[in-house]
Amino acid sequence: MAREKQERRMRCLVEFLDNSEEIFEVERRAKGQELLDRVFEHLELLECDYFGLRYSETENTIDSNNKRWLDPRKSIRKQVKGTLYFNFQVKFFVTDPSKLLEEYTRYQYVLQLKKDLLEGRLTCSFDIGTLLASYLVQAELGDYDPQDHPDGYMSQFRFIPYQTEEFINQVHHLHKANFGQLPADAEFHFLNTVKNLELYGVxxxxxxxxxxxxxxxxxxxxxxxxxxxxxxxxxxxxxxxxxxxxxxxxxxxxxxxxxxxxxxxxxxxxxxxxxxxxxxxxxxxxxxxxxxxxxxxxxxKRRTFFxxxxxxxxxxxxESQTMEDTKKRLAEKEISRSSPNKRAFRRTVGGTVAEVIRTETRSLPSRTTQKYKPLKDNHRVPSFDGEIPPSPNGKPRENGLSKSAEMxxxxxxxxxxxxxxxxxxxxxxxxxxxxxxxxYKSQTNGDALVTIRMLPDDRGRFGFNVKGGADQGAPIIVSRVAPNTPADLCIPRLNEGDQILQINGKDASTFTNEQLVSTIRALGEARTKDLVLTVRPNVYVGEEVxxxxxxxxPESPRIVNGEIDSLTESFMLLQEGLDTGMAIAQFDQLYRKKPGMTMGACRLAENVAKNRYRDIAPYDATRVILREADTGDYINANTINMDIPGFDLVNKYVAAQGPLPNTVNDFWYMVWEQRSTLIVMLTTNVERGRVKCHKYWPDLDDRLKFGPDLEVRCTRCDETPSFAYRDFIICNTATKEERIVLQMQYVAWPDHGVPDDSSDFLDFVLRVRQCRVGMDVPTIVHCSAGIGRTGVLITMETAMCLIEANEPVYPLDIVRTERDQRPMLIQTAAQYKFVCEAIIRVYMDCIVKPIDEQRS
Incomplete structure (x- = not known):
């Protein structure tokens, strides 16, 4: 009888996200729900609907294609034919981690996403990866302390598949910057960052x-x-x-x-x-x-036989029911989110397993330095990232999250x-x-508007991002609020999901995204005037565009030799990427500085004053090295080589910052040593009252001496509303050698943003290309910082060359190649969108055509 009773039960092995395992015995005819209930009870998990048990249909447990979710309504034995081995995993990934009411649930999410990063299912850039890793270290080890964390203390951690020493060093640097974050804070920041990755929850x-x-x-x-x-x-x-x-x-x-x-x-x-x-x-x-x-x-409805x-x-x-049910259960059982509970967390650190009892849980990251203050008028109670105090009558307050979804x-x-x-x-x-x-509808009255007033910080920043605008046909929504910034610390606080209706009394619905950003930046740079926003709180939480x-x-793609034309296909993908917004999202995810590249020369004491901007520096590997300048070998410039497949051609550039008064000599020595005969200038000397580039050339018929050996004379100066052309004769007085150098200046770029129409810019690029025919020496390209407009021009000309070579055009790959040689080429998403649209226009309007089509 004992043997018969034992045979009626089966043993199911479940592996949890912390790599621990547990055996559960269930009836032989038990359905999946019984095992799920036992697992959730074992974990003491309240928000269990986000999770599930996964098993392999075959003995090959490595192949993810064979993985299936356990159906709670069906018999376990009818679903699993082989070994009763299950993995506890996140099944539904929320769009916003603040929807997870319990810290324990968020911790399980962190474990899942940590596995996904390590096993390569979730990919990210170097910068994002190191930031995520620093949050994980902060959650595991707490604040950095030199005594507790000696050199090599992170050698036991593995975050990504191919982890380098540079990656660990950057994580170590960011770990120091996370000082003061509690484990729950670090985990929340981790989730808030990882949710924006392209493969999150896919x-x-x-x-x-x-x-x-x-x-x-x-x-x-x-x-x-x-x-x-x-x-x-x-x-x-x-x-x-x-x-x-x-x-x-x-x-x-x-x-x-x-x-x-x-x-x-x-x-x-x-x-x-x-x-x-x-x-x-x-x-x-x-x-x-x-x-x-x-x-x-x-x-x-019940089905008939046929x-x-x-x-x-x-x-x-x-999801709506899960959130409502969890709030009710927390309220009924009077579970305090700041009181200890019985849950034991098993944290895996470098292969060792340590038992940790959590003594605090919070629904949102805490900011312990904040205090609650009474508010006047109709201002809302600020949404604090911490525990919510009880109301005066002793009843628990609402947690500030949106209500469940309503029609x-x-x-x-x-x-x-x-x-x-x-x-x-x-x-x-x-x-x-x-x-x-x-x-989702807001928990507050949809008509209740809130006025938020803030001053910029010392750097002229408010600390929030926006999306939408009149040009995008979407309302202006606050997409991100950075911690410990004016937008985060003001009372009432600005929250993600708030819709901006007015800016300093002006109707925001008429602003394009670029105009809105420009207006806010101008107020920040002034630093003398408050930014006053009228917002409708949390109306668009959970919005889908x-x-x-x-x-x-396509119904009729272009066919060449029996195959789809790769050039045409690349433009289809580019147009679709712009239409859906994916092209801009991918650009935002691209690293701004190539991992592994050093920039030590710019930080030397003798070179610091030669940089126009502190955060824009050349890579050591590709920087231009001066040989004859009497002020040293350093100049803020990089060589950029762009290969054009099919033509066996390499377009050579030098991307440089606009000269400073103390670097004009270095600039002309660079022109001389690189044997350049063309300078492309993409800025005016002064924009919006700020000097963007020092006037480094002589006036017409004048001459200037630079350094001990170089003399420059201006022989021609033609100016139009959009362009300026100047001819210079540069002479080495020591060798009596002379060269003619042409400077082409584009002056029609607006003070801020990008041109409304690309016609003048394309005309300018075509003129530049005419001057570069047969040129084998580098072209000097500069704007102010040597990254934004400079990157736009190099990208545009490279795309034109690829079209002529009948090669596919992928602007993101072009920018990646540029950033591998100089950091931050193409500085903003607006610049990237502008150049992508210009590339499409060149192709669609046949401004540039493949060489074989031109011959035919």
Whole structure:
């Protein structure tokens, strides 16, 4: 009897995110929910709906394609055919970590994302990676102390797959800067940073497009994303999808028709197998239901014998229900978020396991130095990143998070459809169910406006970022508030998700994004006037920006020798990237300075005064070294070489800062030693009352002497509203050698931002290219800092050369190559967007064509 009783139970091994393991015994016929309940009870996890158990369909546990989620409604034995081995993992990744009410839940998220970074499933730039690693070290070890943390104290840590000594040194530097952060603070900052990565929370499924190219379909909270070679090339929001379906190995997305269209757009993908196709479909059903619905769909109607289709339904709670239920349970049980609990955390540090009992939990990062002060008028209670004090009557206050999702309107219907005979599977009432629109309602009255007043810091900054604007057709929303900045410390506080309605009494709805940023920067630089914002608080928390309709695979792509023209395809991807915003997002993620490159020469005492800006310095490996200048070998300039495949051509440049009064001699010695015959100047001498570049040339028919040996004479000066051309004769008085140097100056660039129209700029670049025909010596290119407009011109000319060579044009790769030789080339997203649009215009208007087309 004992043996028979024992055989009725089975042992399930579960590995947790801290690498600990636990065996659970359940009935042999138990369903998945029983094991899930035992696991959640073991962890004492309240917000359990974000997590699940994953198992492998085959014995190959390494292959992620074989991983499946345990269905709580089905028998465990009917799902798992082999070893009963499960991994506890995060199943649904929230868009905002503040939605996680318990610190313990956030800790589990940190463990999951830490694994993803280490195992290469989550990728990031060098700068972001070191920042994330510093938060992990802060959470593990606390504040940096030289006595407790001697040299090499981080050698036991592994953060990314290919970790270098430079990476660890940068983490060590950032760890010192995190002083004062409690473990929960560091973990919250970690989550708040990692949520912006492109692969955060993406459930990837391998597929092929209709042309056979390998892609990956990622399921996320906002919809579906398409990846190719690790780069997101398109996305489809749930709000634009009316039906998802599959038939055998083909997966289909049907998008809502737009005004003027006669039918919906259907996009198809080929999966590796029927099973893979169905798993993608199930993932879509679960993510859409969890994130977009307030209540899950009711059970489907009973089917008759002849009815076909999948019976799969998402049976758990939605994100909205999870948040509401957790708040109720915390309130009913009077669980204080500052009191100790029984949960024991097992932290893994360098392979050793240490038991740590947490004595504090908070819903948001704390700022212990803040005090609560009574507010006057109708100003809201500030949202503090810490514990919320009880109200005077002793009852717990609301935690400041948004209420659960509510319907804002009735959106288009959406249907799930499986493969068996193409029959619709009714979800909800009838064949459709309602989905959320584009956000959450605020917990406050939507009409309650808040006035926020702040002064800039010593550097003229307010400490917040915005997105949207009249040019983007979207409201102006606060996208980020940096800690310990005026925006963070003012009362009432400015919060992420606030909609800016007025700036110093002016209607903000008429501002473009660039105008808004310029206005705020001007107030910060003045440092004498308050910034007064009128905002509607937290109206757009959870907002989703819908992408414009576009065909993923064009109906009639250009075919060359039986294959799609790579040049045409590259411009399709670039246009799609600009339309969806992905091109700008990828640019923002690109490293500004190449990892591993040193910049020591600029910091030498004799060279510091030669830098126009403290934070803009040349790499040591590619810096221009002066040989004959009497002031030393240093100048703030780098050589830039851009290869043009197909032409066996290398465009050579020297990217330099605008000369200072004390570096004019160095500049002309650089021109002489590099044997340059063309100087391209992309700034005026003074902009907005600030000197951007010292006048380093003589007036017409005058001559100036530079250093002991060089003399420069101006022989021509032609000026137009947009351009200026000057001819110089530079003479080495010691050798009597002379050269003619042409200076081309572009003066039509506005004082701030980018030109509204690229016509003048393109005209200027074409003139530069005419002067460079047959040139084998470097062209000197400079603006003020030698990175922003300088990078734009080099990128533009490189793209034109690639078009002529019939090579694909990927501006991000061009900028990456430039930044590998001089840091920060193309300084702002606005400059990058401007040059991308100019490149498209050059190609579409046939301003520059492939050489073979020109000959034909």
């Amino acid at each position: 459930d990837l499924h391998h597929a092929r497009d209709t042309l056979g190219s390998e892609i990956a379909i990622g399921v996320v909270s906002a919809g579906l994303s398409i990846f190719q070679n690790g780069v997101r090339i398109n996305q489809f929001s749930w709000a634009k999808i009316v039906k998802i379906s599959f038939k055998r190995k083909q997966f289909f997305i049907q998008q809502r028709r737009e005004i003027g269209e006669t039918r919906d757009m259907v996009i198809g993908f080929n999966m590796t197998s029927y099973r893979a196709c169905k798993n993608l479909w199930k993932s879509c059903v679960e993510h859409h239901t969890f994130f977009r619905m307030v209540d899950p769909q009711p059970p489907a 009815q076909l289709g999948s019976k799969f339904r998402y049976s758990g709670r939605t 804002l309107n009735v959106p288009p219907q959406m249907t799930y459809m499986d493969d068996n005979g193409g029959s619709d599977v009714s979800i909800g009432t009838g064949n459709s169910y309602e989905v959320l629109s584009n956000g 819908e992408e414009p309709v576009f065909q993923y695979i």
